[in-house]
Amino acid sequence: MKKCIVISDSFKGTVSSLEICEIAKQSIPRFFPECEVIALPVADGGEGTVECFVKGINAEPVTVSATGPLGAPLDAVYARHGNQAIVEMASVAGLPLLNNRLDPMNATTFGVGQLIRHAIENGCTEILLGLGGSCTNDGGCGCAAALGVKFYDEDNNSFIPTGGTLSKICKIDCKDAKELLKGVQITVMCDVENPLYGPTGAAYVFGPQKGADEKMVREIDSGLRRMSEVVETELGKAVAQIPGAGAAGGMGAGCIAFLNAKLKSGIDAVLDMVEFDRRIEGADLVITGEGRIDSQSVHGKVISGIVKRTRVKNIPLMAIVGSIHPSAAEAYDLGVTAMFGIDREAVAFEKYDREAVAFEKYADRSAENYRQTLEDILRLLKAMKERWQK
Secondary structure, eight states, X not given: OOEEEEOOOOBTTTBOHHHHHHHHHHHHHHHOTTOEEEEOOOOSSSTTHHHHHHHHSOOEEEEEEEEOTTSOEEEEEEEEETTEEEEETXXXXXXXXXXXXOOTTTOOOHHHHHHHHHHHHTTOOEEEEEOTTBOOOSTTHHHHHHTTOEEEOTTOOEXXXXXXXXXXXXXXXXXXXXXXXXXXXXXXXXXXXXXXXXXTSHHHHHTGGGTOOHHHHHHXXXXXXXXXXXXXXXXXOOOTTSTTTTHHHHHHHHHHHHHOOEEEOHHHHHXXXXXXXXXXXXXXXXXXXXXXXXXXGGTXXXXXXHHHHHXXXXXXXXXXXXXXXXXXXXXXXXXXXXXXXXOOSOOOGGGSOTTSSSOGGGGGGHHHHHHHHHHHHHHHHHHHHHHHHO
């Protein structure tokens, strides 16, 4: 084996993508010392995305003082790579920032816009924005306001809408934002297809996990509907039913409407940014993985994005995962070569928490289990290679 690419998602709550990369860089040379190992930590837009780019492509971390979800200042980091900036919404508008103080009616994305503005004002012309893990429901209005968009109520007073005040929007002025964003391309990493409002929209599907009760959900949904109507009237854009419009409390729709952004699968955006197609040229094997592989893994997650690219180049793709669900057989049809779970003990299926990504009982041993599983596979590959050479 001359060249091996390792590009795995994290095993949520157990082993990070960065840890997996380090294990691979240590283990593979022990069995194949001549092998070039390219380890690419990966995340699809949520918490940890910036760190993965800093480690994966040596992007520069940039620290900025920004507005947190409830208005308090905080220091947040985005990554810069040439004229590209990678911004993680969770760093200034993420659920963990609020602890138990969830406030879906007042939380703002203003800080996200501040990070984007800082990157633009310092020469970046390509912005990659990850939407994962948000605590907001403001339709991206806060972010837009930080970039120069002005919102007016019925009395022509300017204000910054939040989830609880979206219904007051009567007029939108994007003139200043258009000037700021001239020549700038914003790509949004988005892996949900929910519309902006309605039973499957941002408020009803994601509002409760951000602290919204039934009354709040109805109010936020009504506000998002109002925002959509004004956007269509004022800006001539119909965004409500675009797949992904409801992502991150309507941030998907807001980015399209106010920032002229494009929504893109998170893993596809990452793979393009790290030049994955170029890096896998001449590779003998690609190793990927995630916490649990199942039918969802072949529809928009990390593994599905990678297999689409390895398949066309006829490169074997091996998935080392926390656990393998029976529905994961679909991955073989998509083009995954082989799958291996890292569990080292037999556990009755009925004890498995279907909502968990891995067995909680073994979480503290996951890193070592990953190492042992990878090395077992490498032992087999080495033995087969030696036999073939005889």
